[in-house]
Amino acid sequence: MGAQLRVYKRRIRSVTATKKITKAMEMIAASRVVKAQRKVAASTPYARELTRAVTAVGTGSNTKHPLTTEADSPSRAAVLLLTSDRGLAGAFNSNAIKAAEQLTERLERAGRQVDTYIVGRRGLAHYNFRERKVAESFAGFTDEPTYADAKKVAAPLIEAIEKDTAEGGVDELHIVYTEFVSMMTQTAVDSRLLPLSLEEVAQESTTKDEILPLYDFEPSAEDVLDALLPRYVESRIYNALLQSAASKHAATRRAMKSATDNAGELINTLSRLANAARQAEITQEISEIVGGASALADANAGSDN
Amino acid sequence: MAAELHVALVAADREVWSGEATLVVARTTSGDIGVMPGHQPLLGVLESGPVTIRTSDGGTVVAAVHGGFISFADNKLSLLAEVAELSDEIDVHRAERKLEQAKAEGDAHAERRADVRLRAAAGR
Numbered sequence: 001m002g003a004q005l006r007v008y009k010r011r012i013r014s015v016t017a018t019k020k021i022t023k024a025m026e027m028i029a030a031s032r033v034v035k036a037q038r039k040v041a042a043s044t045p046y047a048r049e050l051t052r053a054v055t056a057v058g059t060g061s062n063t064k065h066p067l068t069t070e071a072d073s074p075s076r077a078a079v080l081l082l083t084s085d086r087g088l089a090g091a092f093n094s095n096a097i098k099a100a101e102q103l104t105e106r107l108e109r110a111g112r113q114v115d116t117y118i119v120g121r122r123g124l125a126h127y128n129f130r131e132r133k134v135a136e137s138f139a140g141f142t143d144e145p146t147y148a149d150a151k152k153v154a155a156p157l158i159e160a161i162e163k164d165t166a167e168g169g170v171d172e173l174h175i176v177y178t179e180f181v182s183m184m185t186q187t188a189v190d191s192r193l194l195p196l197s198l199e200e201v202a203q204e205s206t207t208k209d210e211i212l213p214l215y216d217f218e219p220s221a222e223d224v225l226d227a228l229l230p231r232y233v234e235s236r237i238y239n240a241l242l243q244s245a246a247s248k249h250a251a252t253r254r255a256m257k258s259a260t261d262n263a264g265e266l267i268n269t270l271s272r273l274a275n276a277a278r279q280a281e282i283t284q285e286i287s288e289i290v291g292g293a294s295a296l297a298d299a300n301a302g303s304d305n
Numbered sequence: 306m307a308a309e310l311h312v313a314l315v316a317a318d319r320e321v322w323s324g325e326a327t328l329v330v331a332r333t334t335s336g337d338i339g340v341m342p343g344h345q346p347l348l349g350v351l352e353s354g355p356v357t358i359r360t361s362d363g364g365t366v367v368a369a370v371h372g373g374f375i376s377f378a379d380n381k382l383s384l385l386a387e388v389a390e391l392s393d394e395i396d397v398h399r400a401e402r403k404l405e406q407a408k409a410e411g412d413a414h415a416e417r418r419a420d421v422r423l424r425a426a427a428g429r
Binding site for chain 2: 043057146
């Protein structure tokens with residue numbers, strides 16, 4: 001076997017092995033997307049009821065709560081960025097990071113000082129490499145986040161927003177995550193969690209004609225709101241974590257699918273090249289034999305005379 | 306047909322129970338409250354404790370609820386809890402073990418959680 005042919009054969013073998021791996025990863029990601037989507041759906045009733053309750057207290061009483069009132073001159077803001085622990089997901093992480101950077105820039109231009117909180121090793125690595133300050137980071141659960149994880153992430157954020165701005169607290173809380181639109185589309189979005197704008201929440205939770213009843217609050221509207229808002233933040237963060245996880249798996253699936261397709265194409269090209277090399281080798285051998293034979297025949301013909 | 310109210314017991318990551326009921330008793334921060342069909346719209350903060358639901362077919366559902374909210378309007382009652390378990394799902398032996406362990410370690414939080422579980426399991 002010729003040297004050229006051997007090189008092609010070896011490359012085909014290695015690409016075939018890679019293709020098997022990416023195919024397996026694609027299938028794993030596909031099954032995880034379904035699981036993650038199911039979790040998003042399972043968390044929806046809680047989020048919906050909680051949003052309804054927040055709207056009810058917010059619109060049904062004249063309570064002023066630090067978490068719903070905007071500061072006169074907001075000077076500090078917290079940004080929570082959700083990325084994944086592992087890569088191999090195409091542009092998933094870089095899109096989320098880019099969205100966070102744009103948001104940070106926008107906030108800074110508006111005169112706010114930004115504290116960054118990060119979920120996921122990828123985002124943390126990006127910020128550490130650029131030596132940017134990170135207020136707090138969390139990792140290790142982005143593939144399958146639980147409600148306890150969401151609570152863990154929310155705790156320092158709620159603490160920061162309840163503190164006075166002068167003592168290192170923040171006035172606003174923004175979250176950047178990747179919204180799961182469909183299997184093919186995931187978009188990085190940013191939204192302001194706090195202070196809550198009740199009109200927006202009301203729009204989300206109620207249909208047009210529905211009028212919220214006048215609730216009796218037990219023990220009082222203030223206490224209910226006090227207890228409700230941290231849970232609301234946690235549930236929003238939980239929802240964002242779940243969507244981000246589903247998006248990550250979908251992105252991995254897509255990235256691995258195109259890797260598998262590319263490997264297939266590469267194998268095709270390489271086999272064609274290998275076939276051509278084999279054919280060229282055979283042709284060369286034949287022409288060598290034919291050339292040798294005719295040279296021999298010519299020599300014999302010469303000696304006959 | 307007797308008046309009924311629709312109950313949804315929802316935990317953060319799943320819907321635990323839903324169905325029709327005639328009476329729901331839960332513990333709010335200011336005391337036990339019983340809700341029957343036609344109750345005034347209500348929104349309250351729940352204490353950790355067992356919640357008793359009398360279903361319209363005469364049965365009783367008991368659940369352990371660890372903090373959360375109760376909201377009632379339009380004959381629809383929602384119980385929102387970060388963690389909620391039906392009494393059938395509770396492993397009594399495990400809860401007893403946890404209770405002892407929590408007592409030994411002086412972990413008031415875990416002790417209360419185990420206690421609520423046991424009380425809910427006893428009420429079934």
